[in-house]
Amino acid sequence: MSQTRKFTKDFKLAVVERILNGESVSALHHELKIKRSILYRWRDAYRAEGEAGLSRPRGRPPGGARLARTTTKTGSQADAKRIAELERKVGQQALEIDFLARAFKRVNEDRQRNTEAGGPASTEKSEK
Helix, strand or coil, X not given: CCCCCCCCHHHHHHHHHHHHCCCCHHHHXXXXXCCHHHHHHHHHHHHHHHHHHXXXXXXXXXXXXXXXXXXXXXXXXXXXXXHHHHHHHHHHHHHHHHHHHHHHHHHHHHHHHHHCCCXXXXXXXXXX
16 A cells, blocks of 8 residues: 655645746656645645645545535436437437428429420431
8 A cells, every 4th residue: 555645734835935936846746756746736726825725634625525426416417408308309300301301302203204305205207
């Protein structure tokens, strides 16, 4: 198992100040053996909330799991409703396309019948 390290607010503040003074996050990552994502998180928290952003407790905020379940359930219900609505619309459009295709076919058949001259053309010359 990997051991998680805990960092003091003062340590985080010192690292963030080094980042803000232009030191490379990659260099700090190698020097301090702290993931770059964590260093960026500390920098962003400091920019957003100042020193208070660096003293955020570890783990999920209280009630987060319950809120996530509720949001997901509500979101999935809304998604299911939207999917059903779109499927109905696709079905209606398929019916309209079939209707229009049949109508177009009939119009083309009628045009072909109306342009015929009445009978097969004769290949013999008529004598007058």
